Amino acid sequence: MAGQTALIVGVGDGLSASLARLLHQEGYDIVLAARNIAKIEALAKETNTTSIKCDAAKTEDVNALFSSLAGRLSVAIYNPSARQRGPITDLDPVAVKHAMEVTAYGAFLVGQAAAKMMLGQSAQNGVLGTILFTGASAGVKGFPHSAPFAMGKFAQRGLAQSMARELHPKGIHVGWINIDGGIRNPGRSEAPDNPDSMLDPDAIARSYLGLINQDRSAWSNELTLRPWVESF
Template sequence: MAGNENGSARATKLAWVVGVGALHGTGAAVAQRFAKEGLTTVVTGRSPERLAEVVRAIEAAGGAALAAPGDVTNERDLIDILARIDSIGSLEAGVYNAGNARWAPTLELDSTTFEDAWRVCCFGGFVFGREVARSMLTRGRGTILFTGATASLRGRPQFAAFAAAKAGLRMVSQTLARELQPQGIHVAHVVIDGSIHGEKILTRVPELVDRKGPDGLLDIDAIADAYWYLHQQHRSAWTHELDLRPFAESF
């Protein structure tokens, strides 16, 4: 990793991506995209092994990265990771990509599952956004991005837990945008409307790839390009909410 953690590398610009799992997944693709543009990228997720794989891929491509394992539902984990980031340099972009899509008929949905979905998708996003904003406000600049879903906008049968959690995250994002944008912090919410051509789909429901066809799934690198685009927007024309979906997807 470029620089060090003793305060001598204050010029280092960083991006922090939370919710990084498989190398062929959205979080990893976003981390790689920001690293490609010269930001030292900090990746957070629950699996140290998977984070190490992402860091190796970024370094092999000539970028700089740091693995920071943690649990997004643990407030102390997020605060401690951010303190480490602030000791390295300036946090320019924070991306909250954590999620745990679970679905079941509402009458069969237990309260623990419902609460777990909320803690990952909404509570963690709140803590992340609050703490990242505190760091960025000292410099009066930065981008905070939240990954949403179709469920952010509407509830469907069997989606009570996920939809409630993602809708809550969307409201957190809107609130932060209205509070922070006048102070120079760009906050955006990205609605991922469709299935993603990543490891989860390829391993859990591979038949969906054939059913959807070549244009029916979101490409992870195209998603990552959209996140970088949001970060690069001129402040005279900021986007708060961006929908991403395959052109063949109905909506």
């Protein structure tokens, strides 16, 4: 994958870190974008990657991020989201607006910029690139006291569906991944008597890689990942 760039936006020490490690192993040139790049210094060194400070909800930051990219943009992954919990009557409108900007508007900005860049590239095996959005079960059903998160994820899912229908015929693979369960990130552990009741971030990353490597004759535009113990 020499000369192939994989951009991961909204990087932390969980799923994003697993994605960075796996795509680095696959030979991609990794670019990590986060609001606080000091927190990902160790990961950047481990994966020999470039880290760029970026608030994905700000147009100027996203434009600067994509202007700095070198090589062929093969993969763009959008991970950021923001929650604002509470009864609908108690929610702070300013905080709700911020949550929507991070989860939905930022996804639009990054998705738009990635699509523009990929459409200007030459295809490889008929494919211009892959754009993936990290979703959640809140994008399928709204939960009590979680209206802002549902609003953002429903909007993000709609964005991904619309982009897939528009861009798949042009050679850009777009997918939305429903993370339907808790991720076993650093600092979050599952009960000893209930092994694998949380999603392993390395296993999730391998599923993302599967989407990236999918043959265009059978592209998935949505994928749901959930622990084996779920009964609904």
